[in-house]
Amino acid sequence: MDRGQHPPGWAWQWLSSHPATLHQLECSGAISVHCNLYLLGSSDSSAPASRVAETTGPESSVTAAPRARKYKCGLPQPCPEEHLAFRVVSGAANVIGPKICLEDKMLMSSVKDNVGRGLNIALVNGVSGELIEARAFDMWAGDVNDLLKFIRPLHEGTLVFVASYDDPATKMNEETRKLFSELGSRNAKELAFRDSWVFVGAKGVQNKSPFEQHVKNSKHSNKYEGWPEALEMEGCIPRRSTAS
Numbered sequence: 001m002d003r004g005q006h007p008p009g010w011a012w013q014w015l016s017s018h019p020a021t022l023h024q025l026e027c028s029g030a031i032s033v034h035c036n037l038y039l040l041g042s043s044d045s046s047a048p049a050s051r052v053a054e055t056t057g058p059e060s061s062v063t064a065a066p067r068a069r070k071y072k073c074g075l076p077q078p079c080p081e082e083h084l085a086f087r088v089v090s091g092a093a094n095v096i097g098p099k100i101c102l103e104d105k106m107l108m109s110s111v112k113d114n115v116g117r118g119l120n121i122a123l124v125n126g127v128s129g130e131l132i133e134a135r136a137f138d139m140w141a142g143d144v145n146d147l148l149k150f151i152r153p154l155h156e157g158t159l160v161f162v163a164s165y166d167d168p169a170t171k172m173n174e175e176t177r178k179l180f181s182e183l184g185s186r187n188a189k190e191l192a193f194r195d196s197w198v199f200v201g202a203k204g205v206q207n208k209s210p211f212e213q214h215v216k217n218s219k220h221s222n223k224y225e226g227w228p229e230a231l232e233m234e235g236c237i238p239r240r241s242t243a244s
Helices: 144-151 174-182
Strands: 021-026 036-039 083-089 099-102 105-108 118-124 131-137 159-165 196-202 212-215 231-238
Touching: 083 159, 083 196, 099 118, 099 159, 105 118, 105 131, 118 144, 131 144, 144 174, 196 231, 212 231
Parallel strands: none
Antiparallel strands: 021 036, 021 231, 083 099, 083 231, 099 105, 118 131, 118 159, 159 196, 196 212
16 A cells, blocks of 8 residues: 555544653753653652662662563553554754654664654554654755655555654745644644654544644743753554454
8 A cells, every 4th residue: 555545534533532641851961861751740750760779788789679561662551452552752952863663663763863853754554553654854954845745645544653853843834834734733833943843643634633742942941952852752543444
């Protein structure tokens, strides 16, 4: 099937009952790859995911607490059957690259050397969960027509995973924002210079995607000098049945 083509009539309602979980990457001092992960909205949101056990005695040794079991893409719980586990992480400033993971397979990352400044987009077949294509589009100095050629011909049901890095919006035009809005985005119309953005949408949706997070670039609230905090989003997407 070309570009993830699916039968007509694929609505978004099947996805709306599985809201994303938002994480915030907390780092001390300047940009660092050594970050503790905090879960926003948890009963103990001030505590990092991993803790160091208390020490006792004159020659006490530091022992790491047992790590909680992780499932596909590092999710804290397994997804139901016939669901696709995902995690999307935006870039941190212009230093740490974004990541897109699906079903425990890293689709895009710095290690795979397929991410770049701007918008990092992975197209996935909503039936099989297989990667169709992954590309990075420079939204500061690149040609927006390259992005338009990539997302215009999508077939209904194609899943679209997006992670920003550095600047996702300078080259965006009205058509680009409209196309992302039609994929289910609420925030594409207001996306601006150096905002952080993660999004999962689909071609042919009938309402807005529950899988989207957006943080504005603001000198009053930026976590890093000149950039807002990085975003991490995870969840479970029901696999599209070929019989539906």
